[in-house]
Amino acid sequence: MPDSPTVHQRRLRIDLRRAREAAGLTQEQAAKGLEWSLSKIIRIEGGTVRVAVSDVRVMLQQYGVPQERFDEFLTLARAARETAWWSAYRRVLSPQLAELIGFESAAGVSREFQPLIIPGLLQTSAYAREILSSLRGEDAADQIDELVEVRIRRQEIFEGDTPPRFFFVIDEAAISRPVGGDAVMRSQLSHLLEMAKRPNVTIEIVPFARGAHPGLVGPFKLIEFAEPEDDDVLYLEGAQGELIGRDYREEVVRYREKFEALRRLSLGPEGSAVLLNTVAESL
Structure with a gap:
């Protein structure tokens, strides 16, 4: 899977910050020298806005970056402004989900917990259609095909020369509910077993026997970037999803600890595969 605009944007923001720091400038000093607002520098370095190629050029000049390195930065800036594949599905995607897809494409490690359904990145198209139809209702019937397409296209992230490392923790409730009937669920469980064989994918199940656990608060996903x-x-x-980042580091750390606690409560990769086989054979 080729790098997405999100990947290029995040690389660019880090490189620009490094260039500013190498010049010995604070954000305030850089903003003053460029005659920009401080908030503009903060947004650019925070990766929350796409920066114009012309702005990158004047930043490089202000920071004293050697001319021979300009092409490196400007190429990143142009790539960051390209249209991402998921933009074609803007009609059916919430802004939060669109942003998440971009972050997934830039991930180095992805950790996800799901208490009630199979994680989207691991869903078969038949299972995804059943889930999306149930969650969206009849009013969104005309959107289901596109939503399923998005879900399956997101799974292209598993391919490529250097795919992210994935850790999935799933409550037993998610694998026990026969979504779409026995045939659909059997196929879904078989897909989980196949995905678990990949060297960069770990799937672990928290069994009912563990009782109450930290994941009962709801599903969540942690993305650790390659940089x-x-x-x-x-x-x-x-309902809409919420992204939390650098302004809430303590919350991110708390959920990271919660995820590791859930892994300790799970059956581990081998025991989870046994349970998946057992449930599949019972259908």
Whole structure:
């Protein structure tokens, strides 16, 4: 899967920050020298806005970056302004989900917990259609095909030369509910078993026997970016979804600890595969 505009944007913001720091400038000093507002520098370095190629050029000049490095930065800036594939589905995607898809494409490690349904990245098209139809209702019937397409296209992230490392923790409730009937669910469980064989995918089940656990608060996802200087992002699922990042580091850390606690409560990869087989054979 080729790098998305989100990947290029996040790389660019880090490189621009490094260039400013190498010049010995604070954000306030850089803003003053460029005759910009401080908030503009903060937004650019925070990766919350797409920066114009012309702005990148004047920043490089202000920071004293050697001319021979300009092409490197400007190429990133142009790539960051390209249209992402999910933009074609803007009609059916919430802004939060669209942003999450962009973050997924830039992930180095992805950690996800689901208490009630199979994680979207692991769903078969038949299972996804049943779930989306149930959640969206008849009013969104004309959107289901596109939503399923998006869900399946997101799974392209598993391919490529250097795919992210994935950790999925799933409550037993999610694998026990026969969504779409026995045939659909059997196929879904078989798909989980196949995905678990990938070297970069770990799937673990928290059994009913564990009783109450930290994941009962609801589903969540943690994205650790490939660039070590990039802050982790927390996605809390809900009606619209909520993304939490660098301004809430303590909350991100708390959910990271919660995820590791859920892993300790799980059956582990091998025991989880046994349970998946057992449930599939019972259908």
